[in-house]
Amino acid sequence: AQSVTQLDSHVSVSEGxxxxxxxxxxxxxxxxxxxxxxxxxxxxxxxxKYTSAAxxxxxxxxxxxEFKKSETSFHLTKPSAHMSDAAEYFCVxxxxxxxxxxxxxxxxxxxLQVQP
Amino acid sequence: EPEVTQxxxxxxxxxxxxxxxxxxxxxxxxYFYWYxxxxxxKVEFLVSFYNNEISEKSEIFDDQFSVERPDGSNFTLxxxxxxxxxxxxxxxxxxxxxxxxxxxxxxxxxxxxL
Numbered sequence: 001a002q003s004v005t006q007l008d009s010h011v012s013v014s015e016g017x018x019x020x021x022x023x024x025x026x027x028x029x030x031x032x033x034x035x036x037x038x039x040x041x042x043x044x045x046x047x048x049k050y051t052s053a054a055x056x057x058x059x060x061x062x063x064x065x066e067f068k069k070s071e072t073s074f075h076l077t078k079p080s081a082h083m084s085d086a087a088e089y090f091c092v093x094x095x096x097x098x099x100x101x102x103x104x105x106x107x108x109x110x111x112l113q114v115q116p
Numbered sequence: 117e118p119e120v121t122q123x124x125x126x127x128x129x130x131x132x133x134x135x136x137x138x139x140x141x142x143x144x145x146x147y148f149y150w151y152x153x154x155x156x157x158k159v160e161f162l163v164s165f166y167n168n169e170i171s172e173k174s175e176i177f178d179d180q181f182s183v184e185r186p187d188g189s190n191f192t193l194x195x196x197x198x199x200x201x202x203x204x205x206x207x208x209x210x211x212x213x214x215x216x217x218x219x220x221x222x223x224x225x226x227x228x229x230l
Contacts, residue, residue, distance in 0.1 A: 043207065043222055043223035046220075069204060104161065106158045107158065109158060110155070
């Protein structure tokens with residue numbers, strides 16, 4: 001069974017300062033991992049994904065995440081926060097189905113606030 | 117850029133009524149999914165659909181729920197007799213053959229059961 005834990009339900013940073021959103025996962029085999037962002041009243045947008053290629057993954061809007069197998073972590077970072085980054089962020093692990101396709105198991109989400 | 121669309125954006129219904137939530141996946145995609153997100157909670161998998169049949173469903177997807185692909189473009193989720201606890205945001209997603217793991221999500225339908 002797969003699971004994902006987002007360690008912080010809320011993170012508040014000042015504009016221009018670094019962002020760190022933490023995620024730990026458990027998986028019985030090599031996982032595929034994702035970060036999705038959800039802006040208020042909007043759908044889910046893929047930020048970045050890890051699928052067993054490079055362990056440091058770069059995504060959209062300056063975000064990146066590093067897959068650390070020894071720590072079972074996939075933390076999301078950004079060097080400098082922007083006001084438009086304020087949103088809910090979900091760490092997600094893929095779950096292999098009988099069909100060979102994957103359904104996603106979502107973390108509980110981290111709400112990022114960016115202060116001016 | 118192709119996108120998944122969902123209608124309506126907000127549906128309000130009385131308890132016990134039937135609702136149908138509609139999704140139009142990306143046109144060349146073959147695998148379709150429904151998820152729900154109860155307010156303040158995590159996104160939960162409901163069901164996946166391939167080749168005109170359900171391929172996987174969660175324990176949430178009981179006999180009150182059904183899915184259908186009535187034509188070549190729409191993918192619907194029906195709740196036969198809504199309960200208060202069905203109030204949630206419902207997301208549709210689809211995968212194409214070229215992106216094995218990436219699911220493209222629609223903007224969601226907010227269902228409010230009174």
